Structure formats: structure tokens, C-alpha cells
Amino acid sequence: PEVVIATKNAGKVKEFQALFGERGIAVRSLRDYPDIPDIVEDGETFAANALIKARAVAKAIGAPAVADDSGLAVERLNGAPGVYSARYAGEPADDAANNRKLLAELGQLGATAGAAANPGGVKLLSAAKFVCAMAFVDADGTVLAAVEGECDGAIAAEPRGEHGFGYDPLFYIPQLGRTMAELSMEEKNALSHRGQALRKLWQAMDKQG
Numbered sequence: 001p002e003v004v005i006a007t008k009n010a011g012k013v014k015e016f017q018a019l020f021g022e023r024g025i026a027v028r029s030l031r032d033y034p035d036i037p038d039i040v041e042d043g044e045t046f047a048a049n050a051l052i053k054a055r056a057v058a059k060a061i062g063a064p065a066v067a068d069d070s071g072l073a074v075e076r077l078n079g080a081p082g083v084y085s086a087r088y089a090g091e092p093a094d095d096a097a098n099n100r101k102l103l104a105e106l107g108q109l110g111a112t113a114g115a116a117a118n119p120g121g122v123k124l125l126s127a128a129k130f131v132c133a134m135a136f137v138d139a140d141g142t143v144l145a146a147v148e149g150e151c152d153g154a155i156a157a158e159p160r161g162e163h164g165f166g167y168d169p170l171f172y173i174p175q176l177g178r179t180m181a182e183l184s185m186e187e188k189n190a191l192s193h194r195g196q197a198l199r200k201l202w203q204a205m206d207k208q209g
């Protein structure tokens, strides 16, 4: 069995391969369908964008598809970059530039109250959460399941770790005393917004039989 994920993001693809691999399901992505034109993600929410991507790809391939729209919501930035996470620092999408911009925006706000109040002694700039909306749609665009997963954490003042992608080096998880980029993929998938959303998706699908 195999599943098609409506994503070009190599980091997401790797995580999905590990997660679906546990169920013996092979993962294909837009990297396997280079002829599908770019999809305009103009929704105002993660859920709307996940649906846009899943429907566009399901229609193009004539088969069911899963999409993941995700991003970072930073408390002291009133939820930014949110649905604009991928292109926070402009076009083309650039993870390193996005991380620099995030630190610059938070740096302008000055010191955080309670920033020292964490066991690792890491300087934290704001509470934050990762959000992942996932949609699974049929070839005709019918929604088979739509779910969301979240992961709470904080933004560290300095990047740490080499794993993962995107904002992972700045996303600190106080309970673990590590950033997301310091976790193995297995550890990340066990607690990430994406892992949680996918487990909810599986639950919804299993219920439907």
C-alpha cells in the first residue's frame, strides 16, 4: 500500500516516511509528480490550506491524497508567522532566513519576563507552538478526514541542534531541555504537531473502517 502526500517539503516527507513506515505504507510526494503545477495556498487558516493542497493533488492524480499545512505561532508576535511560516522572510522560502527574521523580530521586543525560569538555563524569548493541519481527501475532493495537531514550546535565543528542518533549531521544549532539532526523528515524531495530527488522522480513518 502507498499514500500520496501533497508536499514538496523534504523535511515533511522524511517524517511521513518514518511515520507511515510503522504501518508498512510507502509514501509518495509531489517530488514524485514534478508535472503537477504549483498550488496557490491562499487560505487564511492551516486547515483551509491543507484542504486546498489535498484537493489539488487528489484531482491531479485521480486518487486520494493527504496534505499537511503547518507552521509556527509565536505568542509575543500575536501568532505570527502562522500560515506565513514558510515565506516569513520572503521569496523563495528559506529556513535559515526565516530563523534569523524570527530572532530579529523577538529581539526588538526586548527582554522577556520569566525567560530565566526554565531548568535548562536556556534563554527563551517567547512561548510558541507548532501547528499542523492535515486533510485526507478522495479523488473527487470529498473530505475523508481533517484534523489538527499542536506542540507547545518556546523560542530559544540561540539555535541548537542539527536534526529536523525549518524552525526546529529555535523551538525549545522545556520538559526535555532540548530543541526540536536536538531530537532524533523518532523522538520528534512522538511529540510533534505532525505526529499528533497523523495519529488523529489514523484514528478517524480506523473508525470509518
Ligand code: ITT
Pocket: 006, 007, 008, 009, 012, 041, 068, 069, 070, 071, 072, 085, 086, 087, 093, 095, 098, 130, 164, 165, 166, 167, 168, 180, 192, 194
Ligand atoms: P508544502 O506546502 O509543499 O507542504 P511548505 O514548506 O511550503 O511545503 P507549509 O506551507 O505547510 O509547507 O509551511 C510550513 C512551514 O512551517 C515550513 O516551511 C517550516 O518553516 C515550518 N514548519 C512546519 N513544520 C515544521 C516542523 O516540524 N519543524 C520546523 N518547522 C516547521
